[in-house]
Amino acid sequence: MGKGGQPRVLLVEDEPAQRTVLAYNLEAEGFAVTQADNGEDAMVLVDEEEPDIIILDWMMPKVSGIEVCRRLKMRPETRGIPIIMLSARAEEVDRIRGLETGADDYVVKPYSVLELMARARAQLRRVRPSTAGVVLEHEDIRLDPESHRVYRSEKVLKLGPTEFKLLVTLMERPGRVFSREQLLDLVWGRDIYVDTRTVDVHVGRLRKSLMQHGGADPVRTVRGAGYALG
Template sequence: MAVDPVTPLILLAEDEPAQRDVVAYNLAAEGYRVAEAGDGEEAMLLIREAAPDLVILDWMMPNLSGIEVCRRLKADPATRTIPVIMLSARSDEPDRVRGLETGADDYVSKPYSMAELMARVRAGLRRVRPASAGGALEYGDLRLDSGTFRVTRAGHELELSPTEFRLLAALMEKPGRVLSRERLLDQVWGQEIHVGERTVDVHIGRLRKALCRHGGADPLRTVRGMGYALG
């Protein structure tokens, strides 16, 4: 099985407990971290606490509908790139079109097979998180292959610890984008691991040394008071 450098976080918003349990179980079995919400308002709260890598939204939910949650996510620059899969018992073409027009990236009609939904999730993640799907990432003379757990720079193979590998993968998936220490802690270590932000600084220092071991400029950028970026 390919090493997953940064375990994706999936937000599942479904108001039917039985259905939510089944989908959450299958997502966890696929190796994803899962956050669960029973209505739209709870979904928005969880998204503000920790931005997920993909959102699965039921169309009809109390307090705030899935359509409205999707509309708000796509209107906010901080969340508009998060893939959204809309679930609905509405199978008519006008309803599918409406769902997609609100910004949903995919639309799955109920009843659906779990295999189909998992395939849609994998496809959505491949577009925004290629490393999590076992793909390779390249930036300048850097190449990271999550399938073989190898990193090379200018043809030289680099020796990275598992944590350094996951940290580099997170940065390479968002080149140029500043990732906060909090975001890196969540993506690389996970919410269940209680470590401080200083831990990120220490590992960034080690990663810098590894990346520059065979020469070349430091590709990592420190943005004071904000975090780190690649390039």
């Protein structure tokens, strides 16, 4: 995985409008998006960004999506990356299938964005079964990303957006110690400037929220290093 929670997706589509819409939706769904509008750039970006999944348009100038797919599936180091191919008409899917490019899934345009998201998640789950769309559990804490709900011993907890994201991050790797800088990256975003002490404050708020109905403090402070769950 790119970083703790944010799966990286490489989006290859030559039509700017479609690419923009997709990128927007993917980002809204929590993906870190890298964009390319042609096959050559895509090949380079695969190595540079090491995406967790690739969404690839079939029709493209120069190097076509099919060709990109074929090349990637030939190299051992990129073979494992799931590829979802976009194609304009249903009949084409059969053709692409026939070409045995090795793509992992196909979506026909015009596609439902939600469906595409679902398929992307499904692929990610296959490759990395832990995260993305599954209910996270740690001791008596249960977190469902889909319904955006957190339970502790059957009681619903109320927590703010940042506390929620913070908890998601911690729960994705229970026991692992995250430095304040890492947490800023993962929860706030890579290019946001905020004081590292802000993390402390939010961890404090998260603690209070998690203990609002009683129970022990599940967050562990590692002096000089950061925070961890359990």
